[in-house]
Amino acid sequence: MTQHGAVIAGGLIAVIVAVSATLFFGASLLTPTTSTTTTGTSQTCTVGGCALKLPIRFSFVNLYTNQPLTDLLTATIYKGTLQVDSITVSTGTWDTTKADFQSGESYSLYVVSGNSKYEFSFQVPLAQSATQPRYSLTLKMALIGSYSIGVLGPDGVTVITPSTGNYNATSGICNGSTPCKASTQPQFTVTITNSADNTGLTGTFTRTEIVQNGQPRKLVANAIVVTTTGKARVVGQTGTAYVLTLPDHAADRTRNPDGTFNLQGKYSTTLTFDTTAMTQGSTEQITIMYYAYLDTTYYQSNGVANSEAVILNSFQFQISS
Secondary structure, eight states: OOEEEEEOBTTBOOOOOOOOOOOOOOGGGEEEEOOOOOOSOOOOEETTEEOOEEOEEEEEEETTTOOBOOSOEEEEEEETTEEEEEEEESSSEEEOSOOOEETTOEEEEEEEETTEEEEEEEEOOOBSSTTOOOEEEEEEEOOOOOEEEEEEOTTSSSBOOTTTOEEETTTTEETTTEEOOOOSSOEEEEEEEEOSTTBOOOOOOSOOEEEETTEEEEOOSSEEEEOOSSSOOBTTBOSSOEEEEOOTTTTOEEEOTTSOEEEEOEEEEEEEEEOTTSOTTOEEEEEEEEEESOOHHHHHHHSSOOTTOEEEEEEEEEEEO
């Protein structure tokens, strides 16, 4: 559990907590397999295999279970910046209609499924025989889960009510009626929970940037961003945001076949605020937002999220003096 401080000064405060993940995987998660069929185009072969121009069968597999992905997804192949082929499927398998994939050539494959976005880079392998009809490549992916945000008051027990919840630093009252420990520097526990089995923000760093509208965006896995309302004022930091990088797999949830969990899909951290500069009787709103694909450098420089970022959930409550 990590503690972070944020200053409330001049009666202004708000917090944005944002988590992003790099869900772009390179060749380490793209596995070539072989075909055993007996028809195809004959070419000159070497000891290592045959250099052919063939179509490709892509198999989309859950990273955690190794089972086919049956979620609706759109896959697009690029050679450099040129789009070569594209399809939308929900079977976990794509047989390309084009037979333009030559051994040794390099491509990028972009996959989008709901909020999940992936990039795979691959080189077409040699064929195992001169008669096989296609290449076969397996892509292992983990889709984004379903996330909720929870906040506990300074006593570490009282649940802050979303949207209408309030903490009074002077009286030590939460939600308007529940005693929860008076403090001029209240510490809140923030917990992100993933409720979908075998999903997550995996934090793989094989590739850490994508390009959208010609602009590269470097994505940091699992980052918490803390700001005040429109004006950042955070202990030890100037600019528009304070960023904390969380551990890999912080919100991954994986269930074993016997029903037990390998990863719980839950991560907690603490935030401590200094309310001493607040005007007596003033109230400020705190906003916590959970992001995927957040470019933290862009956020710090511009005070807003990059266009690729996706809000997975949000939470609001108030602090008063």
